Amino acid sequence: MNTNKERKPINKKLYIALIVCIVAAIAAILAVSLAVGLSGGSEPVEQPGGIVETPDDQNDKDEPDKPDEPDKPDEPDEPDEPDEPTITEPEYTLPLTECVLGAECSLSELVWSNTLHWYATHNGTDFTAAADTPVLAVHDGEVTDVGYTTQNGYTVTIEQTDGYTAVYKSLSADVAAEVGDVVAAGDTIGYVSDSMTSEQNEGPHLHLEMTDAEGNYVDPMTLLGEATEK
Numbered sequence: 001m002n003t004n005k006e007r008k009p010i011n012k013k014l015y016i017a018l019i020v021c022i023v024a025a026i027a028a029i030l031a032v033s034l035a036v037g038l039s040g041g042s043e044p045v046e047q048p049g050g051i052v053e054t055p056d057d058q059n060d061k062d063e064p065d066k067p068d069e070p071d072k073p074d075e076p077d078e079p080d081e082p083d084e085p086t087i088t089e090p091e092y093t094l095p096l097t098e099c100v101l102g103a104e105c106s107l108s109e110l111v112w113s114n115t116l117h118w119y120a121t122h123n124g125t126d127f128t129a130a131a132d133t134p135v136l137a138v139h140d141g142e143v144t145d146v147g148y149t150t151q152n153g154y155t156v157t158i159e160q161t162d163g164y165t166a167v168y169k170s171l172s173a174d175v176a177a178e179v180g181d182v183v184a185a186g187d188t189i190g191y192v193s194d195s196m197t198s199e200q201n202e203g204p205h206l207h208l209e210m211t212d213a214e215g216n217y218v219d220p221m222t223l224l225g226e227a228t229e230k
Contacts, residue, residue: 090140090161092224093185095168095206096192098135102126102205105219115201118188124169124209125220131204133192134176135168136185138208138224143181143189148173152207153195164223170196182219 103111103126110119141160148154152172172193183189194204210220 006068007137015062024185049122090185092138093136094127094224095136095208096127097136098133099127099129099206102128103199104218104223107217107219113199114161115197115199123217124207125224126199126205126207128203129140129192129203130173131193133204134188135171135190135192135206137183137187137189138185138220140184141166141182142181143177143179145177146177146179148195151196151198153193153197154190156189158189163213164218165211166220167209167211169209170194170199170205178215 032077051091103122106122106123110123111122112118113120137158138161139158139162141158143156144165145157146155147157152169154169154173154175156168156171156175158166158168158178159175160166170193172188172195177183177189183223192204192206194200194202196207197203199207201214208220210218210223212218
């Protein structure tokens with residue numbers, strides 16, 4: 001019959017034990033929560049989609065973009081070197097536009113002179129034409145002498161740009177050139193006549209003599225050959 005009295009102390013002890021367990025559990029939960037709260041600032045935060053982002057280090061600051069280096073001005077093109085001028089030697093031209101070839105040049109063999117009536121060399125070439133026919137320079141050059149002698153008549157001497165010297169004889173008195181004139185091939189320098197007494201019987205004509213740089217006579221036709229073929 002004393003059974004109920006003995007159970008009461010047992011029930012009180014059981015209640016006390018349960019309360020202690022509950023308090024201990026609450027204390028443990030609070031301790032865990034507090035610990036999680038203190039360390040939560042450094043834990044990586046999981047973003048949606050399962051990507052974990054780590055907070056940027058505040059010490060790493062983006063450096064400002066450097067301005068682009070200005071483009072260097074284009075260097076001016078070096079001027080093209082001028083082409084070297086092409087020097088074209090002027091061509092020879094005939095001393096008369098219309099003529100008949102007279103006595104030819106004969107530098108080594110003696111030929112008969114119809115005026116002097118003897119054999120002698122003929123140092124030039126004769127071009128027969130009507131009196132007052134214009135006489136033309138056969139090449140570019142400079143007039144170095146204008147003169148007159150009874151034997152040669154009126155004469156014009158031209159030192160040519162190619163090194164040869166041309167002497168035009170048996171011209172009329174109205175010479176069309178003066179000393180110092182610079183003439184071009186084809187310029188009029190005088191007119192045909194029979195003023196050359198040593199060849200007066202040949203009638204009006206031009207007597208043309210040519211010498212090289214050393215003063216040696218040359219056959220004018222060796223230089224005028226191409227002009228006669230035009």
